[in-house]
Amino acid sequence: MLSTQTEEPILENEIVEEELEPTDLEDAVDNIERVVPAIEFREVYLSFDDATILNGISFTVRRGETKVILGRSGGGKSTTIRLILGLLKPDSGQILIDGEDITHYSENEMMEVRKKVGMVFQEGALFDSLSVYDNVAYRLHEQGVSDQEVENEVRRMLRFVDLEDAIDKMPDELSGGMRRRVGIARALVGDPQIVLFDEPTAGLDPPTARTICELAIKLRDLEDVSSIFVTHELKNVEYLSNEYAVVDENGDVNFEQEGEKLCLINTEIVMLKEGKVIFTGKDDEFYASKNEYIQTFVRGK
Amino acid sequence: MNLLQKFLLELQEITLLITSAFVGLFKSPHYIKETIKQMDLIGVGSLPIVILTGFFTGGVLILQTFPLLVFYGAQSESGRAVATSLIRELGPVLTALMVSGRIGSAISAELGSMVVSQQIDAMRALGTDPYRKLVAPRIVALIFMLPFLTVAADVFGLIGGGIVASTLFNQDYNVFLASVRNGITVEDIIGGIIKPLFFGLIIGSIACFKGLNTTGGTVGVGRSTTSAVVLSSIVVIIFDFFLSRALQSILDVRPI
Numbered sequence: 388m389l390s391t392q393t394e395e396p397i398l399e400n401e402i403v404e405e406e407l408e409p410t411d412l413e414d415a416v417d418n419i420e421r422v423v424p425a426i427e428f429r430e431v432y433l434s435f436d437d438a439t440i441l442n443g444i445s446f447t448v449r450r451g452e453t454k455v456i457l458g459r460s461g462g463g464k465s466t467t468i469r470l471i472l473g474l475l476k477p478d479s480g481q482i483l484i485d486g487e488d489i490t491h492y493s494e495n496e497m498m499e500v501r502k503k504v505g506m507v508f509q510e511g512a513l514f515d516s517l518s519v520y521d522n523v524a525y526r527l528h529e530q531g532v533s534d535q536e537v538e539n540e541v542r543r544m545l546r547f548v549d550l551e552d553a554i555d556k557m558p559d560e561l562s563g564g565m566r567r568r569v570g571i572a573r574a575l576v577g578d579p580q581i582v583l584f585d586e587p588t589a590g591l592d593p594p595t596a597r598t599i600c601e602l603a604i605k606l607r608d609l610e611d612v613s614s615i616f617v618t619h620e621l622k623n624v625e626y627l628s629n630e631y632a633v634v635d636e637n638g639d640v641n642f643e644q645e646g647e648k649l650c651l652i653n654t655e656i657v658m659l660k661e662g663k664v665i666f667t668g669k670d671d672e673f674y675a676s677k678n679e680y681i682q683t684f685v686r687g688k
Numbered sequence: 689m690n691l692l693q694k695f696l697l698e699l700q701e702i703t704l705l706i707t708s709a710f711v712g713l714f715k716s717p718h719y720i721k722e723t724i725k726q727m728d729l730i731g732v733g734s735l736p737i738v739i740l741t742g743f744f745t746g747g748v749l750i751l752q753t754f755p756l757l758v759f760y761g762a763q764s765e766s767g768r769a770v771a772t773s774l775i776r777e778l779g780p781v782l783t784a785l786m787v788s789g790r791i792g793s794a795i796s797a798e799l800g801s802m803v804v805s806q807q808i809d810a811m812r813a814l815g816t817d818p819y820r821k822l823v824a825p826r827i828v829a830l831i832f833m834l835p836f837l838t839v840a841a842d843v844f845g846l847i848g849g850g851i852v853a854s855t856l857f858n859q860d861y862n863v864f865l866a867s868v869r870n871g872i873t874v875e876d877i878i879g880g881i882i883k884p885l886f887f888g889l890i891i892g893s894i895a896c897f898k899g900l901n902t903t904g905g906t907v908g909v910g911r912s913t914t915s916a917v918v919l920s921s922i923v924v925i926i927f928d929f930f931l932s933r934a935l936q937s938i939l940d941v942r943p944i
Contacts, residue, residue, distance in 0.1 A: 508806045508810055508813075510808065512807050529816055
């Protein structure tokens with residue numbers, strides 16, 4: 388009796404994912420969109436030559452959730468998010484985006500998927516030859532959007548990252564933190580529902596790193612974006628899992644600590660070790676974990 | 689065996705690069721603006737060095753062959769000597785070598801640093817195919833501009849030859865021009881324009897391939913730039929031999 392009870396919900400879940408027709412979807416749009424995970428990894432393996440990078444990784448990112456991927460350098464963190472964009476292909480396993488299996492998609496098919504995903508690269512990866520305006524407008528220029536619309540959208544995005552003044556600058560005139568923020572603005576054009584951050588705060592001073600985290604919190608709480616935040620800095624984890632963004636009556640965004648009011652912060656931690664997931668859960672569980680590797684990571688020794 | 693394998697693998701990848709670049713040409717978006725920009729950079733930008741190369745090559749050809757022609761009593765044919773060698777061989781090959789040094793290195797360094805700084809990944813992440821946006825315009829521009837550059841080198845080579853013949857060897861300008869006109873056939877000119885089309889393809893595809901396959905940071909950019917120039921120059925010279933042989937039989941060119 389016990390066993391059937393535990394099995395049933397899983398079965399239902401699978402039926403919901405696989406058998407719903409578009410017509411059914413119209414009736415239950417809200418529900419379905421929440422049920423199907425934004426990103427799902429199923430037993431993903433990847434190796435280069437002799438080195439195994441990912442050794443059977445499985446995790447899901449639900450709608451509106453932020454997953455922080457922690458791990459040491461070279462632990463397969465960045466590789467994981469490159470797989471989501473199809474910049475790399477796994478050796479085996481499945482990767483699903485919005486319930487769509489993209490594992491074997493060709494480069495052409497991936498182009499459609501990439502429209503739903505924004506990616507923030509480690510150093511920003513801005514196009515050197517283009518101004519900040521053209522960098523942010525890149526996706527829109529490619530789609531042939533009219534100039535007026537492009538300008539509005541670019542200004543809106545630069546306002547979001549608080550960099551409207553830098554609109555005419557070239558990337559080499561910007562500081563490291565500004566480059567990351569322009570990178571974020573560029574990734575957010577077209578309002579993607581999934582945003583991937585690849586070590587966005589690496590090498591930045593604490594206040595600038597904090598602003599980057601605030602942007603991620605704003606996206607999570609105010610824009611309902613699902614995201615993956617790859618990092619190795621615990622400070623980021625602290626911000627992302629203890630604070631939430633609210634808009635006050637003046638329209639200003641404020642950040643409040645968890646615990647002041649009842650709230651559920653939609654952030655979980657995934658810890659990678661040598662290509663395997665060794666922990667998934669909330670931050671307090673993470674810090675309380677008895678796992679030696681996690682303890683070493685937290686304490687630094 | 690290992691070397692052969694590596695060679696075949698690279699050949700396969702370059703072929704794939706060329707096909708995906710050219711298949712992309714027929715789909716929208718078309719990067720016409722980008723292509724024109726590259727044509728300007730490659731064509732107009734390379735004009736000065738190509739003109740200088742042609743001019744002095746023509747001059748030195750006369751400088752070296754004139755005494756020999758005097759020995760055979762054939763100094764009136766000096767124009768023919770320059771024209772045949774320039775238009776058939778030296779014009780196309782030297783232009784290709786100069787362009788591979790100037791443009792091949794620039795392309796592979798630019799693409800290489802874009803790879804290293806993740807700009808290529810960013811481009812793909814933003815939904816653009818780098819083969820269509822970056823590779824195709826460069827290869828098309830090279831194929832289109834190289835014949836024009838070759839013609840410029842040929843013309844200035846003949847001018848250089850003429851100037852050297854008249855100033856250093858006191859040959860009458862009209863005699864030189866007449867022997868040039870007698871020396872060149874339509875087949876020579878056609879052959880001399882077909883060659884750079886292939887050379888443009890070789891330089892463009894090798895430079896783009898080496899650039900896009902850069903690994904190992906900034907050192908890697910240097911490495912891929914060097915190998916792009918070396919490889920494309922060598923391939924141009926080797927390919928030139930076989931192309932000349934093929935053109936000889938196709939166009940039925942007479943030996944002299």
